[in-house]
């Protein structure tokens with residue numbers, strides 16, 4: 001292996017730049033010529049390929065977003081698109097890839113490897129932390145801290161006005177951001193896809209905690225596709241308990257931006273180096289991750305199909321520590 005290319009794909013995550021830097025510098029350390037592909041698979045198809053060296057990744061470790069940009073690519077889902085991508089890689093003599101992204105990125109990488117046999121190591125970077133094969137994904141820690149910062153501020157105003165705040169956080173179809181930010185933020189409830197409870201049961205919590213004994217509440221709600229889930233929950237609860245003064249706050253894409261935390265930067269450095277060393281040791285269709293502080297390589301086929309569970313102990317913790325003995329999820333249409 002002499003020439004490799006690095007790209008970021010799917011949605012961005014804080015720490016991607018630190019990861020690009022680590023991958024490029026590790027590759028240079030091992031004597032590989034390094035390229036960057038702009039806009040993920042789309043750039044691979046369009047030939048947006050640039051040379052990278054140690055200097056081109058200086059002063060980016062602290063920056064959110066990705067200097068290589070990222071996007072989805074419908075063209076890469078077609079055989080013709082992938083062939084074009086392969087031809088562009090061949091033209092540059094690129095014989096290894098480092099794909100920084102999430103589930104969709106690795107699905108694409110797997111198909112591409114099976115067709116064209118260009119070795120690829122994936123690096124998990126998504127705020128959702130929804131990938132097996134690693135304890136944490138790059139960006140998750142920063143996103144949780146961003147959410148937490150907002151929750152702390154909302155708690156101030158919730159307390160002053162004796163209101164119930166329903167705060168919606170991201171996570172795609174998983175509740176990792178929700179459960180961690182709920183625990184760290186001392187929330188009363190976390191409503192997650194991983195736990196199903198009816199709206200009736202959720203409303204009971206307020207009935208059992210009369211307004212004069214616990215006037216302000218923080219309820220963290222994990223997002224759901226195509227609905228403002230926090231608003232739905234708030235509306236339903238309000239129907240049951242019209243006397244509650246409720247507000248909804250949807251944190252949205254703010255969770256994807258900002259300077260990466262120290263934990264995300266260090267993880268990005270470890271995985272960037274681990275990806276290069278993986279490629280050099282013959283890994284070709286795998287994601288690099290860290291489990292119990294050790295580097296692990298897991299086939300894309302596993303990372304893209306297995307669902308990462310939230311540990312039962314973590315779910316239980318919020319029930320105990322909220323003092324309300326309730327942590328519910330939704331099962332309403």
Ligand code: F6P
Pocket residue numbers: 011102126127128170171172173223256
């Ligand atoms: O995967 C990261 C993520 O931020 C999810 O938490 C969220 O559901 C999704 O991306 C939003 O995607 P988009 O930026 O395309 O709106």
